[in-house]
Amino acid sequence: MKCVRCLNDTAAKFAEAPDKSGAWEMYICSKCNFSWRNTEEEDVITPELREPKFQLTNEDIANLQILVPVPPLRK
Amino acid sequence: MYRDLRDFLAKLEQEGQLVRIKDEILPEPTIREIGRAAVDLPNGPAVIIENIKGHPGKKVALNVHGSWANIGLMIGMDKDTSVKDQFFKFLELWDKYPGEVKFIDKDKAPCHEVVIKDNINLVEMLPMFRINKWDAGMFFSKASVVTRDPDDAGNFDTQNVGTYRMQVMGKDLVGIQALGFHDIARHITHAEEQNKPLPIAVCLGVDPVLTFMASTPINYDQSEYKFAAAINGIPMELTKALTCDLDVPAHAEYVLEGEILPRVRVPEGPFGEFPGSYSGTRLQSQFRVKCITHRKNPIFENLFMGRPWTEIDYLMGLNTCVPLYKQMKETMPEIVAVNAMYQHGLTAIVSTGNRFGGYAKSVAFRMASTPHGISYCKNIILVGPDVDPFNLEQVMWSLSSRVRPAKDVIVVPNTPGMPLDPTSEPAGMGAKFIIDATEPTAPDVVLRDTRLIDNPDSKGFERLIADLQKAASNK
Numbered sequence: 100m101k102c103v104r105c106l107n108d109t110a111a112k113f114a115e116a117p118d119k120s121g122a123w124e125m126y127i128c129s130k131c132n133f134s135w136r137n138t139e140e141e142d143v144i145t146p147e148l149r150e151p152k153f154q155l156t157n158e159d160i161a162n163l164q165i166l167v168p169v170p171p172l173r174k
Numbered sequence: 175m176y177r178d179l180r181d182f183l184a185k186l187e188q189e190g191q192l193v194r195i196k197d198e199i200l201p202e203p204t205i206r207e208i209g210r211a212a213v214d215l216p217n218g219p220a221v222i223i224e225n226i227k228g229h230p231g232k233k234v235a236l237n238v239h240g241s242w243a244n245i246g247l248m249i250g251m252d253k254d255t256s257v258k259d260q261f262f263k264f265l266e267l268w269d270k271y272p273g274e275v276k277f278i279d280k281d282k283a284p285c286h287e288v289v290i291k292d293n294i295n296l297v298e299m300l301p302m303f304r305i306n307k308w309d310a311g312m313f314f315s316k317a318s319v320v321t322r323d324p325d326d327a328g329n330f331d332t333q334n335v336g337t338y339r340m341q342v343m344g345k346d347l348v349g350i351q352a353l354g355f356h357d358i359a360r361h362i363t364h365a366e367e368q369n370k371p372l373p374i375a376v377c378l379g380v381d382p383v384l385t386f387m388a389s390t391p392i393n394y395d396q397s398e399y400k401f402a403a404a405i406n407g408i409p410m411e412l413t414k415a416l417t418c419d420l421d422v423p424a425h426a427e428y429v430l431e432g433e434i435l436p437r438v439r440v441p442e443g444p445f446g447e448f449p450g451s452y453s454g455t456r457l458q459s460q461f462r463v464k465c466i467t468h469r470k471n472p473i474f475e476n477l478f479m480g481r482p483w484t485e486i487d488y489l490m491g492l493n494t495c496v497p498l499y500k501q502m503k504e505t506m507p508e509i510v511a512v513n514a515m516y517q518h519g520l521t522a523i524v525s526t527g528n529r530f531g532g533y534a535k536s537v538a539f540r541m542a543s544t545p546h547g548i549s550y551c552k553n554i555i556l557v558g559p560d561v562d563p564f565n566l567e568q569v570m571w572s573l574s575s576r577v578r579p580a581k582d583v584i585v586v587p588n589t590p591g592m593p594l595d596p597t598s599e600p601a602g603m604g605a606k607f608i609i610d611a612t613e614p615t616a617p618d619v620v621l622r623d624t625r626l627i628d629n630p631d632s633k634g635f636e637r638l639i640a641d642l643q644k645a646a647s648n649k
């Protein structure tokens with residue numbers, strides 16, 4: 100299914116209310132790691148309503164800053 | 175004082191500093207609304223949320239450290255103790271380092287009452303919630319995270335307990351923010367140089383002093399466990415983790431055991447951070463949870479962090495002040511007190527004597543060269559020994575009456591900065607802004623001859639009038 104943040108077709112359900120009441124489900128995107136619950140505010144879980152500042156394009160994802168670089172392997 | 179979170183919650187409840195919300199709620203947006211409300215109240219109480227939709231029987235604890243009343247109770251003082259008195263009490267407790275550590279058998283430790291190794295699903299097992307609206311997911315914001323240096327594996331003292339934000343990224347996958355100056359980053363680097371996974375234990379709901387110490391910038395080779403024991407005044411009870419050689423608090427509500435995946439970086443964030451703004455999305459480390467253990471009827475403690483002040487400001491207030499004070503005082507005995515409570519020390523106020531003209535400015539440079547001050551302490555204000563740095567009215571008086579702008583204000587550009595500070599550009603660069611509001615001393619030109627008004631000896635009447643006022647309001 101479509102990720103509400105990066106809009107790729109890389110999201111899937113990964114959890115549901117543990118009491119099996121169907122109270123909520125949760126989804127996660129394997130590309131940008133965004134996760135959400137289906138009961139959250141409309142403007143958090145609907146791509147067109149989300150603040151554009153918090154969306155990610157594939158170009159953004161390809162150019163993310165790395166804070167602690169992977170060190171060289173010891174010889 | 176408090177062996178575990180439950181002992182402390184019982185004390186808070188007895189003192190009227192804990193309330194329970196029993197109505198059924200959805201995690202979003204309600205939990206963040208409750209967190210914000212609790213911390214905004216004067217002497218805000220801890221809150222236990224008992225009825226979360228889809229998670230019957232599970233509890234969330236918020237705002238456990240979220241007022242000076244609660245911090246005072248944590249260190250055995252009255253709930254109306256002033257911040258300055260709490261600071262001096264901490265100094266006293268600090269010197270009791272190292273405290274005693276005791277080990278409890280793995281199979282007798284309460285944190286191992288329930289063990290889950292199969293079909294792990296973090297957000298089904300824990301009542302997690304999106305802390306701020308634009309966070310990238312559900313975060314752990316108040317965990318005590320334990321790791322060892324793989325190059326120094328047998329050393330208890332370099333075993334690190336720190337608080338790092340962690341984002342759930344799957345049933346058993348979690349992203350963790352390790353910044354370059356964090357102790358855990360050193361452990362990750364050593365493991366990654368050998369392409370080895372790094373064992374990690376995430377302890378949730380521990381005694382309030384350990385939580386406090388886990389976010390305290392102490393020296394790399396000092397043990398957070400021994401510090402917590404010293405400040406708590408009772409031995410720290412630990413036990414061995416079940417899947418690796420890490421020591422974890424025996425009375426933790428939950429322990430998540432896992433491994434940081436070597437040489438992996440994944441998109442993490444944004445997350446609403448302590449300066450009151452969202453951090454960006456960056457590539458960070460990730461770990462896989464292999465085992466969850468918890469007490470019976472566990473309490474999930476997490477922290478709401480919003481625009482300051484919120485709980486994190488109380489939690490990191492005095493524990494930022496004390497190590498800075500201790501480190502500076504070693505070489506500069508004129509220092510009287512340090513208030514670095516503002517956004518983990520991004521703004522700090524030091525009360526100091528002037529040994530000779532210009533000396534206070536050297537005190538600022540000393541602060542800017544302490545391990546914590548290098549990247550954090552950006553705005554440094556110096557006040558005289560007669561000013562209480564925790565009393566902002568006094569600090570403002572001293573700015574008003576003692577600062578000569580042309581001589582006493584300095585900007586040092588392009589120094590290290592704190593990447594989460596929104597003014598740090600590029601992230602990690604910064605500047606130092608120093609205001610010397612101490613009274614100039616020779617050979618500096620002294621201020622025009624002024625005679626300060628002496629304060630009358632009012633302490634006795636302060637107590638008396640406070641008691642009378644209390645009695646009057648009870649009528």
Ligand SMILES: [Zn+2]
Pocket residue numbers: 102103104105106107109128129130131132133
């Ligand atoms: Zn995505």
